Amino acid sequence: xxxxxxxxxxxxxxxxxxxxxxxxxxxxxxxxxxxxxxxxxxxxxxxxxxxxxxxxxxxxxxxxxxxxxxxxxxxxxxxxxxxxxxxxxxxxxxxxxxxxxxxxxxxxxxxxxxxxxxxxxxxxxxxxxxxxxxxxxxxxxxxxxxxxxxxxxxxxxxxxxxxxxxxxxxxxxxxxxxxxxxxxxxxxxxxxxxxxxxxxxxxxxxxxxxxxxxxxxxxxxxxxxxxxxxxxxxxxxxxxxxxxxxxxxxxxxxxxxxxxxxxxxxxxxxxxxxxxxxxxxxxxxxxxxxxxxxxxxxxxxxxxxxxxxxxxxxxxxxxxxxxxxxxxxxxxxxxxxxxxxxxxxxxxxxxxxxxxxxxxxxxxxxxxxxxxxxxxxxxxxxxxxxxxxxxxxxxxxxxxxxxxxxxxxxxxxxxxxxxxxxxxxxxxxxxxxxxxxxxxxxxxxxxxxxxxxxxxxxxxxxxxxxxxxxxxxxxxxxxxxxxxxxxxxxxx
Amino acid sequence: xxxxxxxxxxxxxxxxxxxxxxxxxxxxxxxxxxxxxxxxxxxxxxxxxxxxxxxxxxxxxxxxxxxxxxxxxxxxxxxxxxxxxxxxxxxxxxxxxxxxxxxxxxxxxxxxxxxxxxxxxxxxxxxxxxxxxxxxxxxxxxxxxxxxxxxxxxxxxxxxxxxxxxxxxxxxxxxxxxxxxxxxxxxxxxxxxxxxxxxxxxxxxxxxxxxxxxxxxxxxxxxxxxxxxxx
Numbered sequence: 037x038x039x040x041x042x043x044x045x046x047x048x049x050x051x052x053x054x055x056x057x058x059x060x061x062x063x064x065x066x067x068x069x070x071x072x073x074x075x076x077x078x079x080x081x082x083x084x085x086x087x088x089x090x091x092x093x094x095x096x097x098x099x100x101x102x103x104x105x106x107x108x109x110x111x112x113x114x115x116x117x118x119x120x121x122x123x124x125x126x127x128x129x130x131x132x133x134x135x136x137x138x139x140x141x142x143x144x145x146x147x148x149x150x151x152x153x154x155x156x157x158x159x160x161x162x163x164x165x166x167x168x169x170x171x172x173x174x175x176x177x178x179x180x181x182x183x184x185x186x187x188x189x190x191x192x193x194x195x196x197x198x199x200x201x202x203x204x205x206x207x208x209x210x211x212x213x214x215x216x217x218x219x220x221x222x223x224x225x226x227x228x229x230x231x232x233x234x235x236x237x238x239x240x241x242x243x244x245x246x247x248x249x250x251x252x253x254x255x256x257x258x259x260x261x262x263x264x265x266x267x268x269x270x271x272x273x274x275x276x277x278x279x280x281x282x283x284x285x286x287x288x289x290x291x292x293x294x295x296x297x298x299x300x301x302x303x304x305x306x307x308x309x310x311x312x313x314x315x316x317x318x319x320x321x322x323x324x325x326x327x328x329x330x331x332x333x334x335x336x337x338x339x340x341x342x343x344x345x346x347x348x349x350x351x352x353x354x355x356x357x358x359x360x361x362x363x364x365x366x367x368x369x370x371x372x373x374x375x376x377x378x379x380x381x382x383x384x385x386x387x388x389x390x391x392x393x394x395x396x397x398x399x400x401x402x403x404x405x406x407x408x409x410x411x412x413x414x415x416x417x418x419x420x421x422x423x424x425x426x427x428x429x430x431x432x433x434x435x436x437x438x439x440x441x442x443x444x445x446x447x448x449x450x451x452x453x454x455x456x457x458x459x460x461x462x463x464x465x466x467x468x469x470x471x472x473x474x475x476x477x478x479x480x481x482x483x484x485x486x487x488x489x490x491x492x493x494x495x496x497x498x499x500x501x502x503x504x505x506x507x508x509x510x511x512x513x514x515x516x517x518x519x520x521x522x523x524x525x526x527x528x
Numbered sequence: 529x530x531x532x533x534x535x536x537x538x539x540x541x542x543x544x545x546x547x548x549x550x551x552x553x554x555x556x557x558x559x560x561x562x563x564x565x566x567x568x569x570x571x572x573x574x575x576x577x578x579x580x581x582x583x584x585x586x587x588x589x590x591x592x593x594x595x596x597x598x599x600x601x602x603x604x605x606x607x608x609x610x611x612x613x614x615x616x617x618x619x620x621x622x623x624x625x626x627x628x629x630x631x632x633x634x635x636x637x638x639x640x641x642x643x644x645x646x647x648x649x650x651x652x653x654x655x656x657x658x659x660x661x662x663x664x665x666x667x668x669x670x671x672x673x674x675x676x677x678x679x680x681x682x683x684x685x686x687x688x689x690x691x692x693x694x695x696x697x698x699x700x701x702x703x704x705x706x707x708x709x710x711x712x713x714x715x716x717x718x719x720x721x722x723x724x725x726x727x728x729x730x731x732x733x734x735x736x737x738x739x740x741x742x743x744x745x746x747x748x749x750x751x752x753x754x755x756x757x758x759x
Binding site for chain 1: 576581582601602605606608609610614616620621622623624625629630633634636637638639642681685
């Protein structure tokens with residue numbers, strides 16, 4: 037197929053198709069910005085007093101921030117995947133018509149991949165421009181001559197090229213892979229490879245996370261570096277993967293439970309919907325739950341930092357385990373802690389908002405796909421508020437248990453690795469932090485028992501997550517008035 | 529003269545429901561054959577198996593002596609783009625492309641130049657009396673115009689066989705008659721063989737031969753439609 041035909045077919049579409057292209061481009065722009073930000077932070081070495089946000093003066097701080105940006109990319113990717121599903125039935129009909137006109141399965145896949153790739157390339161370009169503009173705008177110095185952020189560093193050309201070429205290429209490849217299991221019949225019957233009933237096995241991955249961290253704790257630093265990293269990353273990924281992959285089963289079970297006890301029509305509708313298609317949006321809701329896991333870990337880290345700062349404060353001047361500097365109120369060390377906490381406090385809501393956008397798209401698509409059924413119900417006398425309540429049940433029920441559990445799990449896992457305060461013990465001379473070590477009292481705080489996390493914060497974050505889902509469901513419900521218009525019964 | 533297209537002992541089952549149960553069919557060059565029968569007797573399934581849209585569960589389909597039912601999806605797609613034309617009840621045009629682009633599509637998918645493909649499309653749209661619809665999208669066309677554009681798309685590659693599944697099913701009788709007249713005329717002009725599936729006796733009258741299906745089998749008595757829908 038010639039390139040111009042490929043592009044013409046890829047960009048032919050309705051308003052919904054254009055929305056899909058726009059959202060794909062927006063997510064690509066977001067991902068590009070984050071990846072470029074991470075690439076900017078990668079250079080190692082200490083940059084004394086160069087930045088106002090002191091965390092960026094230290095190689096560890098910059099790398100941790102780069103890692104955090106990569107983690108925030110996960111909900112962006114989930115949003116991109118969900119954006120790719122917008123208008124999927126209409127797109128499949130178009131692709132089927134193409135098949136009828138003689139297009140081979142490979143040509144049809146190329147059309148779909150080209151659409152995604154072109155949108156992602158556009159988004160990557162916009163992301164690059166926005167990133168460079170942002171760097172220019174934020175390139176300001178404080179009265180001490182320090183920059184606020186590392187706006188004086190550019191990503192290496194190699195990384196820049198890798199991001200700008202790799203992101204669209206990867207998007208196109210993923211689109212092609214996602215179409216692999218779809219058999220686009222020329223008759224317009226799209227038969228997926230088939231969704232089996234969800235199984236609970238993925239949930240077994242969740243305890244693997246804490247288990248890996250228990251091993252880390254027991255080993256207490258005696259493990260070789262690769263094993264340590266494997267347990268650290270593997271544990272986190274196992275818990276997050278278990279939550280994402282296990283959401284479908286949780287939705288199914290929640291639906292069955294609700295069906296057993298449902299009294300009203302709204303609950304019954306939601307229960308049947310959850311059991312009929314537990315896979316619907318389970319991945320995006322799973323990503324939101326993973327954000328809750330990360331938020332829980334942040335709460336754990338906050339408690340750890342708070343305890344550590346408290347210990348250091350009580351013992352007066354002592355060594356900062358991160359920088360080697362002397363700790364006192366308002367010192368560089370305290371600023372490092374505060375910077376880290378502020379960064380985490382900012383990253384989690386951003387990630388949650390991105391994940392919630394994915395959930396919103398899922399719900400909008402669900403409403404759109406069932407508009408005729410909803411219109412039929414409305415025509416039959418069912419009030420719209422019943423449908424709104426059904427949508428709320430459907431969105432909230434699976435996460436009502438998963439969300440608080442994920443927050444708690446995150447806090448527990450974090451505290452399994454950041455479990456005690458042994459600053460004085462560990463940094464007694466000879467230590468790597470130099471002469472400041474000599475100032476440590478011999479009988480410093482070898483071991484501190486402290487709280488897991490602030491329970492009020494755990495409850496608040498869980499409630500906030502649920503409120504976010506409710507808000508998103510209500511946002512999707514706004515479209516019900518249009519979607520349940522009786523005209524929907526006359527259109528396909 | 530050996531048949532252009534042959535089907536032997538075709539079987540196809542959907543779930544537990546047999547749609548075809550050992551159907552045989554021969555189609556010769558330039559011949560128009562109508563396949564009739566009640567709703568659900570397997571007419572459309574037979575057409576889909578013959579045109580390579582779906583694979584039969586059993587039996588064989590040969591085109592020009594070459595077996596095609598066991599070939600790859602890509603090969604059968606290419607066959608539909610070059611040697612077969614397919615016309616379905618609702619046209620199945622791409623709603624975002626103009627009529628001219630829709631008609632030119634099979635040629636362009638085969639690697640033809642845009643200019644040549646659009647020129648061929650314009651010729652076919654003119655021959656079928658819908659030249660004025662060239663720049664309109666399918667949503668702007670009447671049912672009769674839409675089917676004539678779909679017929680133009682099916683014929684633009686000058687196929688050896690045209691498969692038509694209830695081509696007038698969504699049209700009123702006048703529009704349906706016009707489409708069938710055009711279909712039979714262009715098929716005869718180009719020596720294209722036609723398999724037309726219909727439950728309408730007036731449409732079947734355009735055919736030189738008629739096959740009647742009953743419960744997935746060829747009814748040798750031809751009585752399968754006597755009490756059928758629209759017989």
